[in-house]
Amino acid sequence: MKPNDKSREAPYFDVGMVMLSSTVSVARYRELELAKKRKAIADFVEQRFRERYISPVSCEGAHGFSILANCCLMIEALESFYQGWEDTELRSEQAFERFFKREPRFQVFQPRCSDFYYNVRCGILHQAELRGGWRIGLSGPLFDEENLTINAVEFLRQLGMCLFAYAETLCNQGWETDEWVRFRRKMDHVIEHCKRGQP
Numbered sequence: 001m002k003p004n005d006k007s008r009e010a011p012y013f014d015v016g017m018v019m020l021s022s023t024v025s026v027a028r029y030r031e032l033e034l035a036k037k038r039k040a041i042a043d044f045v046e047q048r049f050r051e052r053y054i055s056p057v058s059c060e061g062a063h064g065f066s067i068l069a070n071c072c073l074m075i076e077a078l079e080s081f082y083q084g085w086e087d088t089e090l091r092s093e094q095a096f097e098r099f100f101k102r103e104p105r106f107q108v109f110q111p112r113c114s115d116f117y118y119n120v121r122c123g124i125l126h127q128a129e130l131r132g133g134w135r136i137g138l139s140g141p142l143f144d145e146e147n148l149t150i151n152a153v154e155f156l157r158q159l160g161m162c163l164f165a166y167a168e169t170l171c172n173q174g175w176e177t178d179e180w181v182r183f184r185r186k187m188d189h190v191i192e193h194c195k196r197g198q199p
Contacts, residue, residue, distance in 0.1 A: 018194045021048040026191050033184065042170040045081070045183075049074060049163050057156065064136035064152035065124070071152070071159050072121045075099050078163065084182030086189040093117045105158040108143045120150070 016027030024032075024044045032040050053074035057067040076088045079095035082102075088095045096117045100110045109116050119132035130136065135149040142154045173179045 015191065015195050020044070020190070022051055023047065026194060029187065029191075033187070036175050038173075038175065038180075039171050041183075042167040045170065046163055046167040049078065050160070053077070054156065054160050054163070064138050067152040067156050068120065068136055068150065069124045071155050072124060074159060074163075075121075078166065081183055081186045082166070082179075084185035086186075092121070096121060103162050105142075105162060108145070112145075 016025060016030070018026045020026060020029055021044055024047070029041070029044065032044070053070045057070045076092055076095045079099045080086075080088055083095075083098070085091070093114070097113050100106045100113050100116075115132060115134075119134045120130055123129055123131040123134070133148050135147065136152050137144070137149045138151065138153050140149065140151050140154075142151055142158060143149070144151075169179055170183065
């Protein structure tokens with residue numbers, strides 16, 4: 001290649017154009033952040049999570065296994081926003097412990113958090129199956145403890161309500177509260193990850 005030949009250089013990459021949700025780019029998010037538009041940012045967060053985790057498995061005929069797999073992914077992602085973590089590497093079990101402890105809708109799982117983590121979360125994501133006698137259903141109570149059966153549809157519904165509550169918290173809390181500081185820290189990590197692989 002000749003010294004001035006730019007034809008083989010990697011194309012320019014504008015991280016601001018990366019879409020964080022179907023309607024919010026990195027550049028748009030930064031505008032909202034600069035203007036401290038809490039409601040618009042909270043709406044964006046809810047949209048991002050619904051598009052990625054809830055809507056794809058809310059259709060008729062969705063398999064309980066797929067529903068619960070998405071729910072496990074969402075719990076870790078949502079908890080990383082609550083905590084302001086860059087990721088859940090080496091603390092994914094802690095993410096489930098904190099989530100089940102904090103969320104009243106999921107208190108029934110708190111005494112069995114480790115079992116849930118290893119037999120449901122790790123079973124689904126690493127072995128593509130539940131372990132330890134745990135089962136997935138599509139009806140009944142959220143958790144039938146006697147039969148170790150999770151109602152995946154209800155689990156997803158309750159998780160959607162947790163997301164709504166988180167968005168409401170962001171709307172109602174001040175910009176310098178812990179919730180917002182941790183959220184902005186997480187978003188900085190998300191945007192930094194968008195830059196990786198650039199020349």
